[in-house]
Amino acid sequence: MxxxxxxxxxxxxxxxxxxxxxxxxxxxxxxxxxxxxxxxxxxxxxxxxxxxxxxxxxxxxxxxxxxxxxxxxxxxxxxxxxxxxxxxxxxxxxxxxxxxxxxxxxxxxxxxxxxxxxxxxYCSGGELFTEILKRQNFCEGDAAKIFFQILSAVSYLHSNGVIHGDLSPKNILLEEKKGSLSIKVIDFGSAMLSSEKNKKLPKNGKAYYLAPEVYDGIYNDKSDMWSCGIILYILLCGHPPFDGENDEQIISLVKRSRVQMEGRIWEKISSSAKDFIEKLICGPSSRLTAQNALKHMWFDTKIKSAIEKYHIIEAMQNLREFHAPNILKDAIITFVTSQYASLKETKELREVFLSLDKDGDGKISKEELLEAFKNTIGEIEEIEIERIMGEIDSDNNGFIDYTEFLKANIDTKKLLSDQNLKLAFSIFDTDGSGKISAEEIKKVFLCDQSSDENIWKEIIKSLDVNGDGEIDLEEFKALVKLNYNSM
The missing domain is CATH 3.30.200.20 (Phosphorylase Kinase; domain 1)
Structure with a gap:
């Protein structure tokens, strides 16, 4: 090649x-x-x-x-x-x-x-843009449910130093054709890191989705928030706030940052929704951050949790009972969960995760975990919270991330089928020899050549039943299927 x-x-x-x-x-x-x-x-x-x-x-x-x-x-x-x-x-x-x-x-x-x-x-619901054309506009309750998810994704991106750069209803998918209004943000072709010194303007997207400062060569996370404001405006009324015969006219209106919310449709929309829009479609110094936007009062009245309390209690019990497996087994379960768990298996768990993530940043903090236990199971010592976090937080970032939450709650026995384990084995067996060596494990974990060789040899030794210095498929399956309940 x-x-x-x-x-x-x-x-x-x-x-x-x-x-x-x-x-x-x-x-x-x-x-x-x-x-x-x-x-x-x-x-x-x-x-x-x-x-x-x-x-x-x-x-x-x-x-x-x-x-x-x-x-x-x-x-x-x-x-x-x-x-x-x-x-x-x-x-x-x-x-x-x-x-x-x-x-x-x-x-x-x-x-x-x-x-x-x-x-x-794959998301069967198609583009949010198509759904807007079909409905013309969303009621405030549905708009709030969609917009909160968009902001949660954007807040997560910004907290991880990523600017999307091309947020629009065309780059947001509905997960399903009917029902939940769950969304996915897509298309990171214009994305950039906030640490980059020379940020280039996004090539795609309509002129009104780009913040006024972008046309002056300034692009940062506040620019994404302007795009979010335009999306909210369109969700509520069905059309963009700035109209012109060409991009030049639209850009001129964008730079004035003055949004009109008049007419019959806007008479029915709450004052808190209008206030929200005004705090997003405005100058960058006054514009809300994603984290602050998630706290806006509009969400307090428009979003009601549909999660049954017993689902949350069950999840909390699973988190408490979870015990971290050995490093290789943890990697295998992470792979299978992230790559092969179906929507049917994760849909309810995702809603529980989002309900526990009170600040909407896409991860569960120690404080959020503590609050969730107090509100469901009862008082819990902080030292116990530390223990639970230590068991579940396999990337050591101090939070329970989405896949980590799924691992602790999903039906592992069903997920770890022979077919899925065979696929997982092929990820580690990088040379296709039918056996996994210490060197191959090191490659999967992206560890450099100077890392301590004894670490990988010990992993192999602890699982190598026949003593040949490598792990074959049967040894691999035995490792994962041993003591499901120990996880």
Whole structure:
């Protein structure tokens, strides 16, 4: 294949030095990697969902599991400049790092001579934009439910140093055709890191979604919040706040930042909703941050939790009883949970997770966990909260992230089927030999060559039943299926 785009992606700087097994961090991003097989051998592409500048998005089916996913197929010959290739690499890197119930999950990617293939979860509800056209506008209750999820995703991104750069109803998907109004933020092709010094303007999107300061070359997290304000305005009335015959006229109106909320439809909309819009579609110094926007009074009256208390109590008991497995078993369960848990298996748990995440930042803090226990099971000592966090927080970031919450609550026995374990085994068996070596485990955990070799040898030794210095498929299955309840 020669030098490929993703050759640059596999950088030495990603590798981590490990001197102690407790330093290993387990998160879903470890398993979002380039699959060396041909895309066509692993997936069957099907219906086209959308087209873009560099290619199209299609539905696809995993040949081994039958799981329906989406694939973003990018034509490499259309990415002529180094900058365009850099943005693709950055998109992959950002997608790997994200773990939030309202952000699209990415599974793996492929590359051949002509194309890049990004495999993502499939959302049957289609674009929020299409739903707006169909409904014309949302009632405040439905708009609030959708908008809170958008803000939660944006707050999570900003807290992790990521600016989306292209928020619009076209880049928000409804998870299902009917029912829940659960959404997923997609398309990180214009995303950037807040630490970047030279931020380029997004290439995509309508002029009114871009904040006035963007046209002066300033782009930061407040610019995303302007886009959020435009989305809320459209959700409530069905059309954008600025209208012009061309982008030049729209940009002129955007720079004035004056929003009209008049007419029959706005007479029915609450004063708190209008106040919210005015605090988002305004100058950057007055504009709300995502975290502050989640606390706006409009949500207090418009969002009511539909989660039954017994579901929350059950989840809290599962968290309390969870015991961290050994490092390899934890990695396997993380892989299977993040890659193969179905919507049916996670839907209810996601709603519980979001109800526990009181500040809406996409993760559960010690304080939120403590409050949840007090409100459901009863008083609990802080030292017990510390113990629970220590068992569940496998990436050691001080929070319970979404996948970590799922691992502690999902029906593990059902999820860890022979088929899923075979797929997990292939992730660790990087050379396809049918056995996992210490070197292969080290590669999966992105640890550099100078890391202590004894760590990996000890992992192998503790699981190597036949004493050949490697782990075969049967030993691998035995490891995971031993003592389900010990997790």
């Amino acid at each position: 020669g030098c490929t785009i993703t050759t640059k992606y596999r950088k030495k700087s990603e590798e981590i030095f490990i001197s102690n097994i407790n330093e290993i961090k387990i998160d879903p991003g470890l398993f979002v990697n380039e699959n060396k097989k041909k895309f066509q051998d692993v997936y069957r592409a099907a219906q086209s969902l959308s087209t873009g500048i560099y290619g199209e998005v299609k539905t696809c089916f995993h040949r081994e599991t039958g799981q329906k996913r989406a694939v973003k197929i990018l034509k490499k010959d259309l990415m002529r400049s180094e900058l365009e290739k850099t943005f693709l690499l950055k998109e992959i890197s950002i997608l790997k790092s994200l773990d939030h119930p309202n952000i699209i999950r990415t599974y793996e990617f492929f590359e051949d001579l002509k194309h890049m293939y990004l495999i993502m979860e």
